[in-house]
Amino acid sequence: MRRLFTRGIFLKIILFTCFYLWDVAMSSSGGSTTDRVLRSEQIQPISYSINNQLSDLDDFRDVEYNLAFLLGKFDMKGASVAVAKDGRLVYARGIGYANTESNELVEPRHMFRVASISKLITATAIMYMAESGMLSLKDNVFGHDGILNDSIYLDYTDNRVERITVLQLLNHSAGWNRRFGDHMFMPHTVARSLGTDPPVEVPDIIRFALGKRLHYTPGTRTSYSNLGYAILGEVISKVSGMGYEEYVRQAVLYPLGIQDMRIGGNLEEERFENEVRYYEQDNAIRVNSFFSVDSIVPKSYGGNDIRTLGAAGGWIASPAELLRLVVAIDGNPRVPDILSAESIKLMTDSGLSGGHTIGWTGTDARGNWWRTGTFAGTSALVMRQNNGLTWAVFFNSSTYRGTTLAREITREVQTALNRIKEWPDHDLFYHLETMPFLYPDIAELR
Template sequence: MKYTILLILIFVVLITIPWKSHPEKIQVEEIPPQDTLAIAIHDLFTNEYSDLDETKRLDNTIERFMRQWEIKGASLAIMKDGKLIYSKGYGYADEENGIKTDVNHIFRIASVSKLITAAGIMKLVENGKLSLDDKVFGEDGILNDTTLYYPIKDKRAKNITVENLLRHQGGFTARYGDPMFNPVDIAKKMDVPAPADLNTVIKFVLSRRLGFTPGTSTNYSNVGYGILTKIIEQVAGEDYERFIQDNILIPAGCYDMHLAHNLYEERYLNEVRYYEQADADLIRACDGRDTLLPRSNGGNNIEALSGAGGWVASPTELLCFLAAIDGDDSYPDVLSQNSINTMVSCPGFSLPIGWMKTNGRGDWLRSGTLAGTSAMLKRQHDGFCWAFVTNTSNWTGPHFPQKIESMVYQAMNRVKEWPDRNLFDPAYCKNFHDKKKLLADDRSTKFGPPLPDNI
């Protein structure tokens, strides 16, 4: 009965919404499982809401930046004092099919994913399920389940704590390359089929010596956040993605954030196509085939990145998430003030938890880069917060978010007066918010029936 009612609701939505005629005709069989109602609301909140005279100079700055760096598509969302005041897509989400970027397109967000994972860990701490001081490996460790079987070569690994991993102090280094981006070589060394999954990568790094004693130094580590992914699953007793969605994202109002897939053909309906610089090298397919592929489309094993860099999201929902972990009462938080304070603190010379940079004035920043994408999420002490994501990478790699930060600062300064509104308020785009509520009420829609091909 419940499923029948849901189908009726979807049918009503489809026949009553004034759907735009999209140039793309994505074949239904190419669409991977996704929340059906999230697809249905795709056109209810569009660029038109931020096509304003007051922000024309901001638009011009962003478009000039995109031309300079040959960026195919990008999206920006801006929040002020907990209110979403601007959200807009630029360029092409899929140039080959003539699909322009709109506010609802979702992108790979690379290491911004680490902030999501960190929030999940802090939620488990609040719930009394674990402590930041808990040991991760060894006889008394969280991951001591015999079914996981993590062989430890360096006894110092038994002293790694949850907080060590959160602050990149677990002892892991990229001295011989980042293991999260060597799925074929690691699979061969561990005698398993390629690509090496996250569990295999963790086994591999533990079968080698650590680069330093845990807690004594700081070295940015993707594999550390991969291990945190497994900690969440072990402690919560459920799938990482489902736990994060049900306990962090949906309570924050984020209904269209998911773990990414490796190939363009496996994308979500409203996910962008990814592009790399013209001279980017092809690499061997991550599944071990003797085929050269772009890193962004089958070269890198994005799926194994998981909590270290595997999420897709729109800038608008990234700001929903940020508003729920900022300690500001204007938008309900999903974490306690104590947890938020712990995350932005930097004891000694450590990094903050989840964030990349924080300071005493209240500026918090999280960036991320992958082949095919660059992302930045920033909270400013003046009440402005923003998220900017591209579907194109360039030769500057992890340094590109710094250029994004400078550009967005310049673009925002060109706006003399911001609109006095809140796009998060149901008074705006009421149908959009109503349908999002329906999605939250029934999680069974994730593997629902395919939609007609005229969307």
């Protein structure tokens, strides 16, 4: 039986490799972008191949109990959690409801908005491009000699924008702060200033920002900037000659076997088939929609423009698939990384980067790294610990605690994980059902 099991995995790897090389060859021979994406998406996503029953493990009961406690404490509807040990996915489980209206329970396959965790995805793509020689972190972004030297970006008020580098966008030191509002969350102000009608897109927001003076000289201080990462999305698109999302999926995610992560939609009717429904507090205030001042909507469905946030906050993912990315950029030698040790060090050492950590929310001296994401209707956290543990927890609800919820999540999850004395030896990343269409007789190998 063990021989058959090993042979099955070996055959699966060969078939996946052949399929991927064929896909690359077809894309090089002029196949359409749509065809390339559709062919890649025939592969069953990791999170579709696993279910709650596979993680019905006694050693992880405290994880379930502690997350259920948080759901009750903050009146949240559902959560999804995944845990990796030394690069192996050992646990992935949903708790509560993906959709209370249909009584659909959360399963590992469900996708959640991850808000600013999107910045980690974007930063990884930029670092990958830098290592591939497609750009340099020292490259200037604006001006006639900059990456974004299109005519629409050459009409700027402050000549200091010509000093902005790719690295400064990554580490939040490019010259913008949120003292007068966040550029990415003021669509009506942007539209009025440009004399256009909403909705606005990223190029419009960049033009609006370039029409104002910078808040400080680039590289002299740091201030968290959603705009900076939105600009990085345009940099990726310009340098690659592809759409931002398409490049990230084709160059970074697909080679890792990550098939289901994507930019989400704005409205409830735009939810993907396996995407959860989002819930706000009962007393949440409705707001003007991003596309019309005459429309009052929940902030989670039409208040924030998820697609325009894109590189700064627009991705949706399951915890399991996100961990597949994180274990490939975590510096743990047990799983090969897609970035060099030098790039990973630069991303996690704010002293080296000359500003904020790159992609990550923060790191500590003990080697723990974390990334948070919060929107109306969603809360997300991914943590890379110094003991080989990596975990992610997503909620389909927002609370009045906002960003401070991350501390409570960390406490509850770490308390539960610290009680586990013996870790499972399986790896759900390579569960036998991951690619059933490639090997239809896989059940015979069990």
